Amino acid sequence: MENQRITRRIASIKTPPVQPGFLGPDHTARAVIYNEFAHSDPFILLMDDFLDKKDDKPVGGPHPHAGFETVSLLLEGEIGDETHTMKQGDFQMMTAGSGIVHSETIEGRSRMRLLQLWLNLPKADRWAEPRVQDLAFDNAPAAEKNGVRMVLYSGSFAGLHSPVKNHVPLVVADMRLQPGARLNETLPASYNAFLYVIEGEIRIGDDEQNLRSNQIGWLDRGEAGAISDISVLAGNVGARAVLYAGEPQHDEIVSYGPFISDHQDEIKGLYNDFRHGKMKHVSTLGDGQRFHY
Template sequence: MKTLDTILRNDSAHWVGDGFPVRSLFSYHGDTAAISPFLLFDYAGPWNFEPVEGRPRGVGQHPHKGFETVTIVYDGEVSHRDSTGGGGTIGAGEVQWMTAGSGVLHEEFHSPGYSKTGGPFRMVQLWVNLPAKDKLVPARYQAITRDTIPEVAFDGGRARIIAGTFGEVEGPAQTFTPINLWDVQLDAGATATLPLPDGHTTMIAVLSGHVTIDGEGVGEAEIARLSRSGDAARIAANGDSIVLVMTGEPIDEPVVGHGPFVMNTEGEIREAIAAFNAGKFGTLAPAG
């Protein structure tokens, strides 16, 4: 069994734009080797937004380079638009997987429909690093809808496989390095044993409910980071719980991050800033 290394938490929240009340549970400002290939985990919500007319709440045009953003919506709706022409709206249970690669501009807002009705909002944004050889790939966008995400039932719950594999079931997301991303629901009182790759960085984020892992309690908006050694983890659900299971093969390369850019050297960061300032990340077409 994998063992518990540490529990990651952050009681301080901040707003990203006016649409995303966020707690950053880990980021590249810390021990990047321990979390590789992951870079950042923002937990937005839970929050209840009042209806609004006019411009939807969110965050306007901004750049990224050198990694991928993975946005998973649990409540509410998020609309995305980027300089590759990618975009769309996702709702509960759906995923936007954007590869920034060589550089991209994008924006994220609540959908017009959700803005008019308001209601509960909860989402996760995970940043996934790219290896040096892929940091300059062309930007791309994957819209992963509910109907494309397979579900696996196991004793004590069920898992939706967004990326990677669970047994013989494979998720739809295309990744550059070996990654598993599973949206897992656990039944109250159940103890589940999840098969996990030996050698992978392994983190389990609790998004609702409360679980026990390796004898330690983990509650909402907390992440259990487990040992890389071991090929399974045992989780006891103290009530109905939703957890996001993240595993990935570590990328043994330097990480240098500056705001929305994550590269391997300071020189590459300066190049990214210069490319953005020179307008080389493209443009967003006017909203339709």
């Protein structure tokens, strides 16, 4: 019997508050996803960081990660490390895997807004060889139709296909909608999916439930193997929203500091590796571990 096709609706809405960031008084952050992995799988956390730096003192620095992937979309400004500078609209997926050290440093005065997602790795790929994939805004697949401008950074969606390689099936799409424009597309029904509104407001699904700026709306899910429809209607001032959709991995995780693992004792080992210099810095990755699209 063929699986039933569903039209996605909003299952829950959250308005994450603005909180002080760790980079000083000019840094604020919204914890869009935080400490809710049983619900958000494969998404571990999502931070919306805003920096309006008014002095010349560098901020940021080297720090380790292991056991997951960071998925970064730069909405405004510039940020970089020793090997690559991200500019507005650029995308980066860093597979920390067995362990990597990188430096997100901001020199001088800067205005920057960054969405950074922590994405779980499948258990079989938890300790994969680290790699970094950079997709420039100018090279990202894009299309404009019926008042909707779509930029696709990961996965396949709306007839577009990203070159970014995925351990976990993942769609990341930045959409800008003109006032009253509507998007109608399909997603695998089993994908856990949400929309985060950057500007304006949108209405989701047949019941057109409203989602406004700085809100996250989680969509309901269907059965594995089925297809679902997603409908997004822009309000009277237009809107910009980012869609994240990924296949849940259904594995429990242990999270501590910058590390994700399957067992608590592995966390101690990761800290030990970092302290003893056993984690490579991103600047040492070879051609087979660094990809530019």
